[in-house]
Amino acid sequence: MMSLEKLVRPNIWSLAPYSSARDEYSGHEAHVFLDANENPYGAPLNRYPDPLQRKLKERIAQVKDVPADHIFLGNGSDEAIDLLYRCFCEPRQDNVVAIEPTYGMYKVCADINDVEYRPVLLDEHFQIKAASLLAACDEHTKLIWICSPNNPTGNDIEREEVLKVIQGFKGLVVVDEAYSDFSRLRPLRLDIQQHPNLVVLNTMSKAWASAAIRLGMAFASPEIIAVFNKVKYPYNVNLLTQEQATKMLSDPFEIDRKVQLILQQRTQMIEAFRLLPICQQVYPTDANFFLVRVTDAQAIYDYLVERGIIVRNRTRVTLCNNCLRITVGTRSENDELLGALRQYK
């Protein structure tokens, strides 16, 4: 791995971060807070939240089995994605490499930050060889994006190839594990301490049933986490979100049960889809959605919208011609979709 000093943008490396009132005291038991110009009335929401979300991180450390000092929390994974560009990629000079097709935000954030984005096409099984990703890199490549299980294709990227990329690349490899709770593969986040150039992304938005609260996570070395903390907004995760996340994380077994239910429904949905006349191919999935190739994606999408049923039309995405991406819903939602598709002519 390149030294962190070489990887980080020079202005960020030398940045003196904003020091908030709540940053400057710690370790003392205090009870009179006259330091932050808050209104003294209206507890508890009158107070600024903990900028480093220490209590929540302790909880996440237990549930996710990652040390607390290896955790960054943000306003959705989207904040971590954007921070990776802002911390590591010099606009118009550095570039990033990513599998293609994949989650759209990596490219959008590259464009916003004026950083060159180099997509590398997956093969017909939606897999990739490490060598082809590494061949797309040059001395200005700072990040490689790998989403596994991948969105919109649904499949895990072969672990052996991901490890070869991590070992063969001098910059940072970002593995987005937004859907890893639905996969049988061991999450890579559990090995975060063995790979100093690995950043793993997680989110509360999918398996953890909390898309509305906007909480995303990045797992990485404490040195990388320190760079994120320097650049993030001081109070980037609000108190309501911290409290609701703590509550959701207090019952991981309940989430496990829901994940199992979704996986059972997924199996039934895929079997039913295979029998539909419009269905040409259901692609293998390790996530809570599946990609299906149909006879006419646009027409079927429009037909479903007419009936108040929204799926994701991916027909204009590379390698996904005539494909719809179907999220697994409740049994009754899934039945409604299947019923409508059986009537499609």
Ligand SMILES: *Cc1c(COP(=O)(O)O)cnc(C)c1O
């Ligand atoms: C849904 C999704 C996320 C979640 O993003 P949030 O900002 O945390 O809601 C991240 N990565 C991928 C690949 C996703 O599909």
